[in-house]
Amino acid sequence: MRHHSPINSRAPTHRELFVAFFTVGISAFGGALPWARRVVVDDRKWLDDKAFTEILTVCQAIPGPNVINTAVFIGAKFRGISGAVVSFLGLLGAPFAIVLILSQLYHAFSDIAAVRSGMKGMSIVATAYLFAMSLKLAKPFQRKPIAVVLCIAAAIASAYFHVHMGYVLLAGGSVAVALSKWGKL
Amino acid sequence: MGQALKDSSILIDMAMLYATLSLLCIGGTIPLVPDMHRFFVDSRGLMTTSEFAGYIALAQAAPGPNILYVALFGYHVAGIAGAFTTLGAISAGPFVFAILASKFFARLQDNPWREIxxxxxxxxxxxxxxxGCTLLTGGFHDALAWSIAAIALASFMALPKLHPLWLIGAGAVVGALLSL
Structure with missing residues (x-):
């Protein structure tokens, strides 16, 4: 049960936006959106749960990485374009530096066989994780044979026939969206 | 001079790739992986599938949005300039869209087409x-790799509450011990 404390009536300053999304960036391991909700809704109380979910729904529907869209949206909502810029930099600045340093470290030690094979083990598990995530997202298709067919067709076109994503989305997507419009999906 | 030209041309190509992909990016960046794989591995031979998969794993294990693997691809190809290019190119369009979305929020929210x-x-x-996952398995060179993948997949399915980082970390340890 989430407590609904009163929402702050004062809009966050640029500095507060930066610090909040900086916190999201450095604490988010494996998925940043749950952290964004925690920081923005639970800790800072800039938005209530409902408002955050509504923003998230719109941000998922516009092109781009969801967490970036959400940070930019929230920054822009409170402080306009400059608010969007500080939220964006807050979110990505530190993690960007960290991954580059980690990658540099990996390359510095990649002469060591154990380091190389550790990396390999890690990427095998990460691939399995992506696969598990895809299966989880595919679960709602269980009772919709058309969705399963579309999903498999898109996978085969992309993986085996190397069709560009744009064409897969254009061809598959227009069929899928038409079916969805007629209530078949 | 020739080298500088070559460097700037790869930066432009990466910028074009990600600017285009950012417009197609609905439902996360993982659906974009096949197109990135084609660019970096199949067409240009800039890295192997194992390196490609390694960067995705590294970004997952590090703090921050998982999409930072995009910056690692750029870094691999063209250093710091490459990292800024790829991350900048995938973010620029969405940055504008998100600002517009915050201005026209009410209209977008009520639009029935969004859900459809x-x-x-x-x-x-x-x-x-x-x-994308299928292409990444191109880096699995032996039965051992496939076995680890199968065990990991079964664990992810059986333990949905477990934080993925634990298993990814375990993968690193197992890999180091078994010398994959």
């Missing part, structure tokens, strides 16, 4: 994610 389009695209984007 998202529901329709879901099977396609999941299909592209599966294609």
């Amino acid at each position: 389009v998202l529901r329709g695209l879901a099977p396609i984007t999941v299909g592209l994610m599966l294609a």
Whole structure:
């Protein structure tokens, strides 16, 4: 049960936006959106749960990485374009530096066989994780044979026939969206 | 001079790739993986599938949004300039869209097409994610790799509450011990 404390009536300053999304960036391991909700809704109380979910729904529907869209949206909502810029930099600045340093470290030690094979083990598990995530997202298709067919067709076109994503989305997507419009999906 | 020209041309190509992909990015960046794989591994031979998969894993294990693997691809190809190019190119368009979305929020929210389009695209984007996973398995060179993948997959399915980082970390330890 989430407590609904009163929402702050004062809009966050640029500095507060930066610090909040900086916190999201450095604490988010494996998925940043749950952290964004925690920081923005639970800790800072800039938005209530409902408002955050509504923003998230719109941000998922516009092109781009969801967490970036959400940070930019929230920054822009409170402080306009400059608010969007500080939220964006807050979110990505530190993690960007960290991954580059980690990658540099990996390359510095990649002469060591154990380091190389550790990396390999890690990427095998990460691939399995992506696969598990895809299966989880595919679960709602269980009772919709058309969705399963579309999903498999898109996978085969992309993986085996190397069709560009744009064409897969254009061809598959227009069929899928038409079916969805007629209530078949 | 020749080298500088070559460097700037790869930066431009990466910028074009990501600017285009950012417009197609609905439902996460993983559906974009097949197109990135084609660019970096199949067409240009800039890295191997193992390196490609390694960067995705590294970004997952590090703090921050998982999409930072995009910056690692750029870094691998062209150093710090490459990292800024790829991350900048995938973020620029969405940055503008998100600002516009915050201005026209009410209209977007009430638009019935949003739900229709998202529901329709879901099977396609999941299909592209599966294609991405299939391409990444190109880096599994032996039965041992496949066994680890199978065990990891079973664990992810059986323990949905477990934080993925624990298993990814375990993968690193197992890999180091078994010398994959």
